[in-house]
Amino acid sequence: MAVAQPKLEKENEDCSLLPLVHDIIKCMDKESQDVHQELAKLKAKIQEAREQISNMPGIDSSPQEQQQQLATLREQVHTKNQLLQKYKSLCMFDVPKAS
């Protein structure tokens, strides 16, 4: 878990837009010609984030709704397992094959 947390933090920092904004402000202070380039980067990053969000699975519902759906699915699997177990424990008939 300790290893996963720094990785998660790094991933979160990757999606932060503040470093790019900071770079733009620095270029503006320096009156550098790279301002336009940095602005383009910011736009591209925002667009990339939009596409990434559109492609991410499982975020069409809120976390609470998703947990409810998960609980329902688990209950379904449990119920059906019980049902199958119940019928398999009955005496089975040997169904003769139609000749």
Next chain:
Amino acid sequence: MAAVAEKPTKERLLSVLDDLEVLSRELIEMLSLSRAQKLPQPGEDTQILELLVQRDREFQELMGVAQQQGKVHQEMQQLEKEVEKRDSDIQQLQKQLKEAEHILATAVYQAKEKLKTIDKARKGSISSEEIIKYAHRISASNAVCAPLNWLPGDPRRPYPTDLEMRSGMLGHMANLPSNGVNGHLPGDALAAGRLPDVLAPHYPWQSSDVSVGMLPPHHGNDFNLEPPGHNKENEDDVEAMSTDSSSSSSDSD
């Protein structure tokens, strides 16, 4: 807050991203204007910056939530596959149970029909001995087949003749007059009883021999062809299915 929490994560992420875009654009425009005009803004840029930072933090949190939801979604997909497999197993089991039910229903129905038939047969049961005796009687009287030595002109007939009928129980009960109703014998000869020896009726019951196995003397039910009082001494004929038993006939064809 509850209303915000119920919004889908995707919607919230896109909303925050839009806010970030707008705020970053405003901040950059404000800074470029202030540098161009050389006029310091009264803390407005700070306010926007704070908002930007707050939105960025919110965006990062939401992205973390979205990643967690992605993992949960994978688990849900696994569970859905399991549910599909269980559904398929249940349907297969249902099909087998239906088949078994059909087979059992057919077997039970056939068994019931057989039991009905057995019950019906038991109610109408007849002793096999009686049937065999009856068959012997019929064949002994040459009712089904002519005797081997029968020739045209033989007065014997495969049916009871007039004399035999009148000699039997029915004849005695009805008290029929003795006349040659069947036309086989002249009425005078029949009435007088003067029959030639060759035409004298030889009834099976007139035999002096007694067949022990066939007709018990006290067996008095059913096919009592002989008149009461006649002895059953001629059982050899019956037993041997012989052609010796003859019936008197009044007509020689």
